[in-house]
Amino acid sequence: MKPLFNSFIYLISDALSKGLAFFLIPLLTSLLTIEDFGLYVNAISIIQILSLVLGLSSYSIFASTFFKTNKNQFSKYLYSSLYIGILSCIFFLIFFSFFLNIFVDYSFLGLYTLVLIIICLIAFLNYIITVGLKVFILLESPKSVALVTISKVILDFTITYFTMTFISQDWEMRLYGMMIGGFISAFLTIYFIYGYGYRPTKIKLDIIKESLSVGIPLIPHHVSIWLKMGADKILITYLVGLEITGIYGLSTQVASIVIIILTSMNKVLAPKMFSKLEDVSYSLISDSYVKYYLIFGILIVLSFLIVVPYFIDLFIDQKFSNMKDVINVLIIGFSAKGLYFIGANVLVFLRKTFIISLISLTSAVIHLSFIYLVENSDMFYYSYLLSETFAFIFVTFYAFKFLNDRKK
Numbered sequence: 297m298k299p300l301f302n303s304f305i306y307l308i309s310d311a312l313s314k315g316l317a318f319f320l321i322p323l324l325t326s327l328l329t330i331e332d333f334g335l336y337v338n339a340i341s342i343i344q345i346l347s348l349v350l351g352l353s354s355y356s357i358f359a360s361t362f363f364k365t366n367k368n369q370f371s372k373y374l375y376s377s378l379y380i381g382i383l384s385c386i387f388f389l390i391f392f393s394f395f396l397n398i399f400v401d402y403s404f405l406g407l408y409t410l411v412l413i414i415i416c417l418i419a420f421l422n423y424i425i426t427v428g429l430k431v432f433i434l435l436e437s438p439k440s441v442a443l444v445t446i447s448k449v450i451l452d453f454t455i456t457y458f459t460m461t462f463i464s465q466d467w468e469m470r471l472y473g474m475m476i477g478g479f480i481s482a483f484l485t486i487y488f489i490y491g492y493g494y495r496p497t498k499i500k501l502d503i504i505k506e507s508l509s510v511g512i513p514l515i516p517h518h519v520s521i522w523l524k525m526g527a528d529k530i531l532i533t534y535l536v537g538l539e540i541t542g543i544y545g546l547s548t549q550v551a552s553i554v555i556i557i558l559t560s561m562n563k564v565l566a567p568k569m570f571s572k573l574e575d576v577s578y579s580l581i582s583d584s585y586v587k588y589y590l591i592f593g594i595l596i597v598l599s600f601l602i603v604v605p606y607f608i609d610l611f612i613d614q615k616f617s618n619m620k621d622v623i624n625v626l627i628i629g630f631s632a633k634g635l636y637f638i639g640a641n642v643l644v645f646l647r648k649t650f651i652i653s654l655i656s657l658t659s660a661v662i663h664l665s666f667i668y669l670v671e672n673s674d675m676f677y678y679s680y681l682l683s684e685t686f687a688f689i690f691v692t693f694y695a696f697k698f699l700n701d702r703k704k
Contacts, residue, residue: 305438309445325613327465334538335406336467337545341526346419348518351381353511362434371494372503385420421478428485440488452477516653523660547619551626558634565589566641573645597631622677629681636688639695659687
């Protein structure tokens with residue numbers, strides 16, 4: 297019963313945290329024009345890539361060291377990841393403030409320097425939270441996960457609602473809510489890390505090198521995630537303008553609730569798989585946790601295919617009604633991403649991160665190339681389904697291959 301209870305807590309926490317944009321949809325679509333929503337989508341896209349790149353994925357080593365080290369040794373990996381994140385944030389703050397205009401003409405995005413600085417701070421706070429949540433999940437502490445994520449959601453939602461309702465309807469007000477909510481949540485994250493007995497350690501270059509040796513090969517993987525979930529919107533803005541970006545961005549936000557649920561389920565599945573993967577005779581097919589994940593995942597996807605069209609009619613402003621015709625394609629695409637998690641868990645544990653990166657990056661190139669080449673904006677939605685299906689097939693193939701090779 298404990299795994300089921302933990303899964304429920306993670307589900308609620310993840311749904312509230314990552315689904316906040318989903319909950320704000322009625323407010324944002326009623327107050328913002330389609331073009332302003334496109335500007336907001338572009339800002340979120342930049343936050344996503346910075347949140348993924350900050351820290352150079354150094355926390356990826358947690359999965360393979362947590363079960364093999366004591367608390368004092370693991371602290372070295374934990375704080376090395378935080379130190380790398382701080383240095384990364386300083387670099388991007390300087391770059392955005394003084395050098396970005398020299399290298400890139402980003403005027404078509406509608407963003408300016410102050411917004412980019414706020415975006416960088418939001419991404420750094422998100423990174424701290426991500427590091428903490430990785431630890432809490434390995435500790436199988438859903439209470440800590442829930443307290444951190446729910447506090448962020450409450451503050452974020454409250455500040456956004458009151459600033460946009462009573463102060464200004466500018467889309468930038470949404471960023472202030474994200475920044476203040478993120479600061480409080482990051483503080484709680486550090487507090488809980490202390491509470492579990494993980495104390496700051498001196499910087500150890502050998503630990504940093506080891507962490508980066510696992511994390512850096514995953515950067516293409518994380519970048520590929522952004523290419524499919526962030527850069528595509530920037531490309532669409534460049535090709536056809538902010539109005540289509542607004543419709544496309546809103547569609548992905550609504551459909552992404554599927555992957556939010558599957559991600560929360562994987563947070564329970566992954567530690568169980570990692571502990572079993574210590575056994576060289578481990579079989580992916582016979583793992584009961586994987587079977588439960590697949591059964592519940594299929595039921596969730598089928599439910600959303602039925603319910604989402606009614607949600608659009610009830611809660612989303614009519615000016616965005618065109619999304620109803622294509623939303624199911626994105627839902628099926630996100631379900632393929634959920635299947636991808638199973639094989640990716642195996643490859644992360646076996647430290648075959650280069651394979652994950654190569655597959656993810658290739659699928660991202662397929663996605664962006666499809667968008668660039670097609671002329672019909674409705675076909676953009678099929679691009680994500682195509683790329684995620686490719687990624688699922690190949691990551692699963694290599695997971696089985698390396699498991700079989702290990703038994704020989």
